[in-house]
Amino acid sequence: MNEGAKGREAQRRYGPLGRALVIIPTFNEAENIKKIVSRVRAAVPDADVLVADDNSPDGTGKLADELAVEDEQVHVLHRKGKEGLGAAYLAGFAWGLEHEYGVLIEMDADGSHQPEELPRLLTALKGADLVLGSRWVPGGRVVNWPKYREFLSRGGSTYSRLLLGIAIRDVTGGYRAFRAETLRGLGLSEVASQGYCFQVDLARRAVAAGYHVVEVPITFVERELGDSKMNRNIAVEALWRVAGWGLSDRANRFRGRSTP
Numbered sequence: 001m002n003e004g005a006k007g008r009e010a011q012r013r014y015g016p017l018g019r020a021l022v023i024i025p026t027f028n029e030a031e032n033i034k035k036i037v038s039r040v041r042a043a044v045p046d047a048d049v050l051v052a053d054d055n056s057p058d059g060t061g062k063l064a065d066e067l068a069v070e071d072e073q074v075h076v077l078h079r080k081g082k083e084g085l086g087a088a089y090l091a092g093f094a095w096g097l098e099h100e101y102g103v104l105i106e107m108d109a110d111g112s113h114q115p116e117e118l119p120r121l122l123t124a125l126k127g128a129d130l131v132l133g134s135r136w137v138p139g140g141r142v143v144n145w146p147k148y149r150e151f152l153s154r155g156g157s158t159y160s161r162l163l164l165g166i167a168i169r170d171v172t173g174g175y176r177a178f179r180a181e182t183l184r185g186l187g188l189s190e191v192a193s194q195g196y197c198f199q200v201d202l203a204r205r206a207v208a209a210g211y212h213v214v215e216v217p218i219t220f221v222e223r224e225l226g227d228s229k230m231n232r233n234i235a236v237e238a239l240w241r242v243a244g245w246g247l248s249d250r251a252n253r254f255r256g257r258s259t260p
């Protein structure tokens with residue numbers, strides 16, 4: 001089949017946005033990986049799944065390989081070691097763009113993001129360039145999250161919003177749907193953020209590039225199994241990187257240059 005025919009066939013089968021890929025980064029998620037992949041496959045049967053595993057010592061990568069053997073719509077990207085959430089997503093995006101997916105989705109492995117909400121995100125993407133699952137817009141909520149995490153997350157979003165001057169309520173969230181063209185326009189080769197501030201970096205780049213960003217309310221449920229990888233280094237990286245972006249974005253705007 002030539003490229004044009006392939007494109008038409010994909011449109012017929014998957015709709016105008018094309019085939020979707022749900023990227024799930026993992027580090028030590030052995031207790032969660034099988035359940036989340038089967039929930040995603042049930043919620044959006046046409047979508048493929050890519051597990052981007054950082055050589056988890058608990059064998060998550062091996063479990064993901066077992067899933068990929070059973071189901072040809074599940075793929076695994078084995079990375080050599082723990083390099084942070086940002087690096088895992090960048091590798092996943094590169095894989096997805098290379099394999100010509102029309103929509104790329106970010107989702108945590110631990111069940112915090114409800115796969116059953118995916119159809120809503122995909123519907124919203126028909127009228128947007130980037131859809132952010134949002135805990136902090138009306139209708140969004142968190143369940144069983146310790147008060148200090150909610151405080152940190154809300155504080156991180158407010159800090160980022162004020163410093164960067166962007167009108168997004170949940171800037172740090174990690175449940176997102178991108179059109180492939182949007183990702184291509186974000187200058188991913190220049191992204192250096194490793195931890196969770198990677199999410200802030202992509203949001204600010206999308207706003208600066210003039211993309212239509214829409215927040216859709218989601219219910220974020222605290223994980224029942226395994227541990228969060230949030231730590232002091234991730235929080236400190238977010239503090240200094242966001243402050244630096246705030247300064248450089250403002251300086252660029254002052255000089256009349258596009259940012260970032």
Ligand SMILES: Nc1nc2c(ncn2[C@@H]2O[C@H](COP(=O)(O)OP(=O)(O)O[C@H]3O[C@H](CO)[C@@H](O)[C@H](O)[C@@H]3O)[C@@H](O)[C@H]2O)c(=O)[nH]1
Binds near residue numbers: 085196229230
């Ligand atoms: N491959 C890889 N995956 C990672 C790494 N660090 C974390 N992950 C994976 O990234 C997902 C999120 O990590 P958690 O540690 O569970 O995050 P959280 O504390 O619940 O995170 C919250 O904050 C993040 C930053 O804002 C959000 O991205 C996330 O949606 C959620 O709101 C999980 O699937 C986890 O295995 C890493 O270094 N490498």
